[in-house]
Amino acid sequence: MTWLSSGFMSDVFLGITNGVLYGLIALSLVIVWRSTSILNFAQGAMAMFAAYVGMTMSSHGLNFWACFAIAIAAGFALGGLTERVLVRPLYKRPEINSIVVMVGFLGLLESAAAAIWSTAPRTLESPFSQIYFQHHGSTILLSPFALFQIIAALVIMTAVGAIFRYTNLGLQLRAAALAPEVARLLGVRVNRLLTFGWMLSSAAGVVAAVVISSSGSIGLSPTIMDGFFVFGFIAAAVGGLESPLGAVVAGLMIGLVQQFLQDYAPSGISSFAPVIILVVALMIRPQGLFSTTKARRV
Amino acid sequence: MISVSQLSVSFGAIHALTGVSFDAANGKITAILGANGAGKTTLLRTITGLEEAASGDITLDGESLLKKRTEDIARAGVGHVPEGRGVIAEFTVLENLRLGSLAAKVNFQEGIAEQFELFPVLGERRHQHAATLSGGERQMLAMARALIAKPTVLLLDEPSLGLAPLVTAEMMATISELCAKQNLTVLLVEQNAKSALKVAHDAVVLHLGKVVASASAQEVAGDERLRQYYLGLAEQ
Amino acid sequence: MSKLTTFSDARPTTTRFIKATVATILVALIAGYVLTPSTDIYIATAAAMAVSVMGLSILTGFSGQVSIGNAGFMAIGAYTTAIWANHHEHFPIVLSLVGSMAVGALGGIALGLPATRLRGPYLAGMTLAFGYVMTPFIQSLGSWTGGSGGLYFPVLVTPTWFTSLVGESENLIGANARYQAVLSVLVAGIALFFAANLSNSRVGRAMRLVRDDDVAAELVGVNLAQTRVTAFAASAALAALGGSLLALVAGAATSSTYGVALSIELLSLLVLGGMGSISGAIIAGILAAYTDLIMTKINSLTGIDPFSNLGANMKGIIFGVVLITMMLAAPRGLVGLATTLAAKARRLRSGAN
Numbered sequence: 066m067t068w069l070s071s072g073f074m075s076d077v078f079l080g081i082t083n084g085v086l087y088g089l090i091a092l093s094l095v096i097v098w099r100s101t102s103i104l105n106f107a108q109g110a111m112a113m114f115a116a117y118v119g120m121t122m123s124s125h126g127l128n129f130w131a132c133f134a135i136a137i138a139a140g141f142a143l144g145g146l147t148e149r150v151l152v153r154p155l156y157k158r159p160e161i162n163s164i165v166v167m168v169g170f171l172g173l174l175e176s177a178a179a180a181i182w183s184t185a186p187r188t189l190e191s192p193f194s195q196i197y198f199q200h201h202g203s204t205i206l207l208s209p210f211a212l213f214q215i216i217a218a219l220v221i222m223t224a225v226g227a228i229f230r231y232t233n234l235g236l237q238l239r240a241a242a243l244a245p246e247v248a249r250l251l252g253v254r255v256n257r258l259l260t261f262g263w264m265l266s267s268a269a270g271v272v273a274a275v276v277i278s279s280s281g282s283i284g285l286s287p288t289i290m291d292g293f294f295v296f297g298f299i300a301a302a303v304g305g306l307e308s309p310l311g312a313v314v315a316g317l318m319i320g321l322v323q324q325f326l327q328d329y330a331p332s333g334i335s336s337f338a339p340v341i342i343l344v345v346a347l348m349i350r351p352q353g354l355f356s357t358t359k360a361r362r363v
Numbered sequence: 364m365i366s367v368s369q370l371s372v373s374f375g376a377i378h379a380l381t382g383v384s385f386d387a388a389n390g391k392i393t394a395i396l397g398a399n400g401a402g403k404t405t406l407l408r409t410i411t412g413l414e415e416a417a418s419g420d421i422t423l424d425g426e427s428l429l430k431k432r433t434e435d436i437a438r439a440g441v442g443h444v445p446e447g448r449g450v451i452a453e454f455t456v457l458e459n460l461r462l463g464s465l466a467a468k469v470n471f472q473e474g475i476a477e478q479f480e481l482f483p484v485l486g487e488r489r490h491q492h493a494a495t496l497s498g499g500e501r502q503m504l505a506m507a508r509a510l511i512a513k514p515t516v517l518l519l520d521e522p523s524l525g526l527a528p529l530v531t532a533e534m535m536a537t538i539s540e541l542c543a544k545q546n547l548t549v550l551l552v553e554q555n556a557k558s559a560l561k562v563a564h565d566a567v568v569l570h571l572g573k574v575v576a577s578a579s580a581q582e583v584a585g586d587e588r589l590r591q592y593y594l595g596l597a598e599q
Numbered sequence: 600m601s602k603l604t605t606f607s608d609a610r611p612t613t614t615r616f617i618k619a620t621v622a623t624i625l626v627a628l629i630a631g632y633v634l635t636p637s638t639d640i641y642i643a644t645a646a647a648m649a650v651s652v653m654g655l656s657i658l659t660g661f662s663g664q665v666s667i668g669n670a671g672f673m674a675i676g677a678y679t680t681a682i683w684a685n686h687h688e689h690f691p692i693v694l695s696l697v698g699s700m701a702v703g704a705l706g707g708i709a710l711g712l713p714a715t716r717l718r719g720p721y722l723a724g725m726t727l728a729f730g731y732v733m734t735p736f737i738q739s740l741g742s743w744t745g746g747s748g749g750l751y752f753p754v755l756v757t758p759t760w761f762t763s764l765v766g767e768s769e770n771l772i773g774a775n776a777r778y779q780a781v782l783s784v785l786v787a788g789i790a791l792f793f794a795a796n797l798s799n800s801r802v803g804r805a806m807r808l809v810r811d812d813d814v815a816a817e818l819v820g821v822n823l824a825q826t827r828v829t830a831f832a833a834s835a836a837l838a839a840l841g842g843s844l845l846a847l848v849a850g851a852a853t854s855s856t857y858g859v860a861l862s863i864e865l866l867s868l869l870v871l872g873g874m875g876s877i878s879g880a881i882i883a884g885i886l887a888a889y890t891d892l893i894m895t896k897i898n899s900l901t902g903i904d905p906f907s908n909l910g911a912n913m914k915g916i917i918f919g920v921v922l923i924t925m926m927l928a929a930p931r932g933l934v935g936l937a938t939t940l941a942a943k944a945r946r947l948r949s950g951a952n
Contacts, residue, residue, distance in 0.1 A: 161719075162927075166922070168922070170919065171919075172919040173918075173922075176916040181909075236458060236465070249432075249433040249434045250437055292731065302724060302725075344713040348713060348716070
């Protein structure tokens with residue numbers, strides 16, 4: 066038995082594998098929060114819906130990667146459509162209106178998905194094995210699929226970060242979020258960018274949903290993203306809704322905390338973990354752990 | 364030429380501008396003067412579509428701007444340095460300039476070279492965050508960011524606000540130079556009537572949303588009644 | 600646009616409210632005589648849901664804090680009642696309901712205390728997290744709660760005085776159903792009376808002040824934290840009461856009933872009825888009770904197989920669409936919409952004269 070298969074490392078591996086998904090969802094919440102000050106409660110459901118669209122294609126004989134690409138394209142489309150139709154009328158309304166509308170959209174998408182694809186979980190076949198690695202006769206709780214999951218999430222996070230930091234589009238997106246009026250005075254088409262921000266956010270979330278639907282132990286069902294969304298939201302809140310880096314780091318932390326609680330705490334407490342983590346974190350720093358109003362940069 | 368005719372703007376029951384008319388000639392500096400609350404800022408904001416006109420019209424070279432969106436007005440060559448400068452504090456000097464250059468599709472390297480020649484201090488601070496700049500440097504950055512897009516019209520909202528008198532004088536000299544060299548049409552909103560009238564060709568005096576005088580800068584500067592009641596300037 | 604336009608401020612006078620309560624009870628009693636035992640179940644359900652929606656209305660309508668987890672408080676009430684019923688065979692029903700409310704209020708305070716430091720979407724997200732974890736939490740306490748199978752308890756036994764009062768029913772089931780309907784409507788009437796009084800009280804005004812402008816509220820001496828926690832406690836107590844009544848109707852508490860979906864449904868019903876409005880809560884309760892019946896009608900009218908995926912999920916789809924369109928088009932709910940339309944009609948008529 067090596068240290069890699071110790072109980073501690075097993076928890077670390079499982080925690081990170083889940084944590085990257087929380088980080089991805091948190092990141093996608095942060096993108097729209099920064100630009101439109103709306104917390105997208107339907108974010109998980111939108112990702113679920115787009116993942117179903119991609120999965121439907123696999124029954125038409127398309128391979129995993131093609132389905133993946135179609136799901137992401139559906140995510141882009143759904144994000145853009147949502148911003149144009151549902152979100153745009155909300156910008157000048159009280160906050161409570163946007164919360165209720167997004168919650169309504171969450172309910173609508175979950176019911177619609179159940180109506181179209183039923184509630185029975187389905188799995189998208191991935192080319193990655195889910196059998197754990199063996200090392201000197203002991204099991205390491207990492208599989209090729211888990212590695213794919215971690216790498217895919219990290220690639221998307223890096224790509225989103227790079228778009229924001231290094232491209233002209235990212236510069237305009239940041240400007241539109243920080244100072245929309247000034248951006249418009251400089252000829253930036255802010256409305257289009259807000260739509261694009263929602264598209265990008267939605268597509269990033271879809272990556273998490275596709276990974277979840279390829280995971281044999283879970284599979285895709287209409288309400289599958291509820292739990293992931295809750296943890297993703299907590300990561301975003303703990304990291305500070307303004308901070309993309311904070312969201313990602315907090316996602317990983319929460320994955321680890323959840324895993325350790327599950328192993329070492331009584332089941333009553335571990336099932337209550339999301340609320341406890343959120344409450345404790347916000348008691349320590351109500352504005353989030355990584356966000357200061359002075360230095361809010363990507 | 365920017366032509367404003369019978370322009371009225373109101374916020375609810377408050378009439379910010381009532382029947383304002385004047386022309387700003389091409390290649391000249393037109394100063395918009397008046398006390399706090401006279402409607403100067405509202406006038407500039409209506410020109411670039413940030414406020415909605417209740418009636419009247421604003422045209423740029425004969426074409427109405429009222430139905431256009433702010434970003435399209437900017438793309439049509441109207442640069443607007445807003446009240447408080449609107450420099451994005453979280454961005455570096457270079458990022459602010461790059462943002463200004465994107466919509467106009469100008470060559471960024473040539474653009475910054477020009478601006479750094481005009482405002483050498485910005486070149487020195489190019490990698491600093493705008494938050495670390497002084498008031499005068501921020502004003503320069505805001506102007507450079509507007510100029511890099513090669514506008515034909517430049518709207519300046521209180522560029523002297525919060526600046527030391529010496530810096531203000533320098534700023535006004537730069538504006539005058541720019542106007543002459545690049546044939547720029549400038550609308551200069553100022554509370555500091557004295558410095559504005561030194562460089563302006565024409566002047567419009569607003570009082571409680573109405574035009575009380577529209578003439579050459581010289582005439583306005585020479586009118587004792589205007590100086591005393593509307594511009595807060597002592598007798599000559 | 601003013602913040603105030605989102606809400607309808609229901610400030611009924613006490614006498615007007617007593618009249619309304621008496622009327623509700625009379626209607627329920629008369630309806631109970633005229634209609635069949637199955638209608639009694641609808642009435643009991645409507646009363647329970649009206650109380651639950653009123654609970655959310657106190658939190659969201661009065662104090663402006665959106666909750667996507669009030670079904671969690673309903674679960675607390677349902678399980679408190681179920682556990683009590685299993686341990687005390689001949690339990691006094693009123694005590695059981697009061698006990699549920701107390702436990703619910705404690706839960707509300709526990710969640711409300713940290714919530715005082717949060718606002719808007721953060722707060723809503725926290726209530727979502729709470730609502731989401733309640734199901735697994737309850738299931739993890741298997742020895743108490745019966746795990747995922749739910750907790751069943753002996754059916755509410757109709758007292759003999761009631762049977763003699765309403766006249767001997769043909770069967771016991773009928774008498775039981777009638778007893779539950781009357782009990783639920785009475786309890787709901789008292790609960791809504793409490794809510795109306797709360798709305799009129801100093802605390803209720805403080806809540807609305809906090810909702811509309813917390814800075815101004817603090818300036819005039821309102822204790823923000825205390826007001827918010829009070830709203831949570833009152834909201835949770837009513838939700839728990841609603842959950843208890845529902846459990847009594849079903850004779851069981853099942854954790855999966857009280858999931859996120861029910862919380863969303865509560866929010867839909869609240870928006871439909873109108874936030875902060877007593878009559879809105881009653882309308883919402885009746886709508887909730889008859890939802891399944893309405894869905895059956897819709898399915899038969901459109902020819903959709905109720906057992907198909909579409910038929911089974913029609914309810915969720917319609918609720919989602921309603922929630923979105925109401926919030927975008929008529930944020931003050933059906934009552935608000937009717938008031939607006941009536942005012943318009945009056946203006947038209949007076950204009951014509």
